[in-house]
Amino acid sequence: MQEYNFTLKYRLAATDADQDDIVERLGEAGCTDMLVGIGIAGRLALQFDREADGARNAIRTALEDVKAALPTAMLVEAHPDFVSATEIADLVGKSRQNIRKLMVSNPDFPSPVHDGPSVTLWHLSDVLEWLEARKEYKLDKRLQETAHATREVNVAREAARLPSIARELEMLVA
Known part of the structure; x- marks a missing residue:
């Protein structure tokens, strides 16, 4: 346990x-x-x-x-699932500047799920997988496992909403 x-x-x-x-x-x-x-x-x-x-x-x-x-x-x-650069930095024990530098200098850094004018968000599990592949970061396995599980919950929650949204849209377009 x-x-x-x-x-x-x-x-x-x-x-x-x-x-x-x-x-x-x-x-x-x-x-x-x-x-x-x-x-x-x-x-x-x-x-x-x-x-x-x-x-x-x-x-x-x-x-x-x-x-x-x-x-x-x-x-x-x-x-933790949807996270900002600041949250990523806090969770992996690095500075926001360090994380920002990784984002800017590595074209293979995970794509954000939301890129707005005031905040950009990533799935934490994507970022942790990417960092782990670099082998330069000591990551908490429980955090990685939790990030995957919370992402699954959020995706399932959204998927459960889709049938009702699809029916609503169908009625609007018909």
């Missing part, structure tokens, strides 16, 4: 407005290994430090526990 660190971010139903009740329900469901963040009304961030025999199992059981406690909560994102 190892400890895996990850964050699950949720959108809450209007009926889940009582913060004390939310914390109580999460504790009763087995979520005693996390910190609760409620900074934005209707949103919830749960930072887990969960022991399991793998990142997938840690995240799966956390998702099950949250679903049991807050059945109407909608998963927004599992983290």
Whole structure:
């Protein structure tokens, strides 16, 4: 068993407005290994430090526990997956300038999944794989495993939304 660190971010139903009740329900469901963040009304961030025999199992059981406690909560994102250059630097113990230099000087650096005017985001698992192939970085295997698992969760969440979006678009174009 190892400890895996990850964050699950949720959108809450209007009926889940009582913060004390939310914390109580999460504790009763087995979520005693996390910190609760409620900074934005209707949103919830749960930072887990969960022991399991793998990142997938840690995240799966956390998702099950949250679903049991807050059945109407909608998963927004599992983290670490989408990361900025600053987050990459923090996670691998390098400076942002070091990471930026790698991005600029290596055309094979992973492509971002979002390249906006104020923020660029990558899948952390892509960047960690790339860094590992360079053999110049000592990377935490649990972080790599967690990045892969959170990416899978986020991709599955988006894929689950596709049928309803496809139906909506079909109605608009027909």
